[in-house]
Amino acid sequence: MTNTAQQLDTTPLVDTGYYAAVTEAIRAEAARLLTDGTVAAVIGYQAGKRKGTAMPAIITDPARANDLIFSPACVNNLALYLTKAKKDIRKTGKVAIVAKGCDMRALAGLMGESQLKREDVHIIAVACAGVKGSGAATGEPLTTANIAKKCRECTVREPKGADSVAGSLPSLPELSPVEAEELARLEAMTPRERWSFWKEHFSRCVRCLACRSICPFCYCEQCMCDRNRPQAVETSPRPAGNMAWHIVRAMHLSGRCAGCAECERACPMDIPLNLLNRKMAKELKELYGHEAGLEPKEKGPLAEYREDDDQSFIK
Amino acid sequence: MPKTITEQNLRLLVDTLLKEGARVVAPKQAGTMALYEPLKSGDELALGALPRRSAKETFFPLCETILTFEKDKGGVRVNDVDPASFPETVLLCARPCDAAAPSILDAVFSWDYNDEFYLERRRKTTIIGLACTTADDACFCTAVGLSPADTRGSDLFLTPLEGGGYAAQAVTDKGKELLEKRAQFFSDAGSAKPLPPAEPAGESLDLEKIKSWLDNNFENPLWTEIADRCAGCGACAFLCPACHCFDIVDEGTEAKGARRKSWDACGFAKFTNHASGHNPRDMQNKRYRNRIMHKFKYYGDKFGQTLCTGCGRCIRACPVGIDIKAVLDEINSK
Numbered sequence: 254m255t256n257t258a259q260q261l262d263t264t265p266l267v268d269t270g271y272y273a274a275v276t277e278a279i280r281a282e283a284a285r286l287l288t289d290g291t292v293a294a295v296i297g298y299q300a301g302k303r304k305g306t307a308m309p310a311i312i313t314d315p316a317r318a319n320d321l322i323f324s325p326a327c328v329n330n331l332a333l334y335l336t337k338a339k340k341d342i343r344k345t346g347k348v349a350i351v352a353k354g355c356d357m358r359a360l361a362g363l364m365g366e367s368q369l370k371r372e373d374v375h376i377i378a379v380a381c382a383g384v385k386g387s388g389a390a391t392g393e394p395l396t397t398a399n400i401a402k403k404c405r406e407c408t409v410r411e412p413k414g415a416d417s418v419a420g421s422l423p424s425l426p427e428l429s430p431v432e433a434e435e436l437a438r439l440e441a442m443t444p445r446e447r448w449s450f451w452k453e454h455f456s457r458c459v460r461c462l463a464c465r466s467i468c469p470f471c472y473c474e475q476c477m478c479d480r481n482r483p484q485a486v487e488t489s490p491r492p493a494g495n496m497a498w499h500i501v502r503a504m505h506l507s508g509r510c511a512g513c514a515e516c517e518r519a520c521p522m523d524i525p526l527n528l529l530n531r532k533m534a535k536e537l538k539e540l541y542g543h544e545a546g547l548e549p550k551e552k553g554p555l556a557e558y559r560e561d562d563d564q565s566f567i568k
Numbered sequence: 569m570p571k572t573i574t575e576q577n578l579r580l581l582v583d584t585l586l587k588e589g590a591r592v593v594a595p596k597q598a599g600t601m602a603l604y605e606p607l608k609s610g611d612e613l614a615l616g617a618l619p620r621r622s623a624k625e626t627f628f629p630l631c632e633t634i635l636t637f638e639k640d641k642g643g644v645r646v647n648d649v650d651p652a653s654f655p656e657t658v659l660l661c662a663r664p665c666d667a668a669a670p671s672i673l674d675a676v677f678s679w680d681y682n683d684e685f686y687l688e689r690r691r692k693t694t695i696i697g698l699a700c701t702t703a704d705d706a707c708f709c710t711a712v713g714l715s716p717a718d719t720r721g722s723d724l725f726l727t728p729l730e731g732g733g734y735a736a737q738a739v740t741d742k743g744k745e746l747l748e749k750r751a752q753f754f755s756d757a758g759s760a761k762p763l764p765p766a767e768p769a770g771e772s773l774d775l776e777k778i779k780s781w782l783d784n785n786f787e788n789p790l791w792t793e794i795a796d797r798c799a800g801c802g803a804c805a806f807l808c809p810a811c812h813c814f815d816i817v818d819e820g821t822e823a824k825g826a827r828r829k830s831w832d833a834c835g836f837a838k839f840t841n842h843a844s845g846h847n848p849r850d851m852q853n854k855r856y857r858n859r860i861m862h863k864f865k866y867y868g869d870k871f872g873q874t875l876c877t878g879c880g881r882c883i884r885a886c887p888v889g890i891d892i893k894a895v896l897d898e899i900n901s902k
Contacts, residue, residue, distance in 0.1 A: 308889025
């Protein structure tokens with residue numbers, strides 16, 4: 254976010270009473286679930302040390318339910334903590350998870366891919382007004398200028414299919430879809446221009462792999478991109494390997510990505526990774542009529558084979 | 569006699585150094601962020617910004633080729649990279665938290681093995697530090713014994729002055745030599761006062777106390793508590809001025825390729841994975857413990873220094889909100 258944008262609009266988008274109500278509902282539900290033994294742990298958010306920050310919290314003691322919060326800084330997709338990458342938490346038994354609408358798509362996807370059983374998870378959904386985007390200062394309220402790009406065109410503010418819903422949604426202003434506009438701008442480019450756009454971005458990639466580590470769908474215990482005998486993708490942060498890594502990742506997530514945009518948020522080098530994900534999602538919708546949604550689907554188009562598949566592209 | 573330099577002369581100094589064939593690395597705007605990058609002209613210098621990545625890559629690049637190999641009829645030819653070919657470098661406007669780091673890292677790169685790639689760059693580099701006049705709530709240099717006006721690691725140190733320009737103080741002989749050799753860009757100090765240094769808000773840490781707790785708490789539930797949250801990415805280590813783990817890989821084909829050294833991170837699941845398949849740090853709690861132990865115990869045990877300069881980059885970048893200062897505060901309060 255630019256300073257100009259900040260000056261243009263610093264009016265809070267939502268009344269603080271909304272966050273207080275969501276927080277209260279989450280706490281009450283967490284305390285109830287832990288006390289009556291419905292779940293062994295609750296995965297939610299707690300305040301960070303710096304003013305206005307938040308971070309994931311995993312609580313097992315009902316006495317700690319009051320540590321849980323919901324605020325514009327609750328950006329994480331907590332579904333990450335239910336995948337194989339974080340298998341320790343699941344071992345504790347049935348768990349409850351606080352989920353925004355966008356995060357519920359990831360839960361549905363993980364169920365579709367047999368990584369998670371509906372009966373093993375208690376979903377505390379949030380009627381969500383949005384969270385802050387990267388670059389927003391800690392401590393400042395949620396505004397039309399600093400709201401995360403994905404929230405500007407959210408379609409699941411009031412998620413369905415959860416075990417309970419925390420809070421009720423206040424009325425929100427119409428927000429311009431900056432990410433869709435950026436995607437349209439990219440699509441209007443010539444292939445050469447697009448190539449140079451991505452080349453420039455990927456040149457800054459340091460291969461910290463935060464994009465992979467934070468993604469709920471990157472749950473493979475053995476990533477092909479870590480292998481060195483044979484080596485499929487160069488692991489050193491150089492143009493060839495960086496390009497290969499991001500293309501492999503985009504392809505692997507096609508039709509699976511739930512659009513939480515965590516990869517883009519986690520990227521310390523500000524690579525607009527969600528644009529790639531969105532583009533692939535769009536392709537999958539156009540080519541196969543497939544879309545990652547809130548209903549678990551067993552297989553996406555790139556994960557199954559049918560005898561009557563179109564083979565015409567093989568020359 | 570104290571000296572000053574105007575912003576314009578600082579940029580002209582860059583141009584002169586470049587014209588003479590030196591590499592000038594300094595904060596430069598790169599897309600949405602500033603990075604320490606080689607400049608093409610003094611105009612590119614971004615004076616107000618704290619670069620997203622630290623300045624360590626001036627000495628310890630993100631990725632560097634250490635040899636190349638080629639197979640031909642006569643066998644395999646191996647070509648070493650000669651560190652003597654590295655250019656003279658000026659690292660300009662390094663923040664105190666960045667300028668201090670290489671002077672800490674010298675110990676590990678010249679301990680049981682002299683890493684000539686690192687050491688030759690160090691020998692050929694002059695560091696011009698720049699005092700910080702602003703800090704954010706992630707900055708904690710004062711808590712680890714540095715300060716926004718600390719000259720540690722700098723050869724020459726600049727302090728912003730009221731009304732513009734910088735006071736220039738030579739810290740080492742290298743810095744003194746630069747001041748004398750480039751005297752045309754510097755003036756005698758006038759009456760302008762230095763801008764007050766930034767005041768990072770974090771409480772001070774008792775590093776001895778922290779080390780002694782770490783001495784006795786290799787096994788502690790704290791490690792699991794943090795690791796439950798840690799996503800195991802390398803963002804913290806990659807942005808850190810002091811983290812220096814690296815990996816070496818051969819890339820290319822059997823016929824032709826290169827051996828490359830690039831950054832590694834203790835957050836990664838495969839960090840310390842042995843060829844046998846055994847991994848002594850097989851779980852995230854052991855890896856996060858290693859991160860804290862390395863910075864606040866092992867490096868102290870071995871080299872008598874703390875491997876953290878309080879830049880706060882790991883705090884700003886952590887995608888799951890792990891705040892190393894909060895972790896240290898907790899240990900400090902035990």
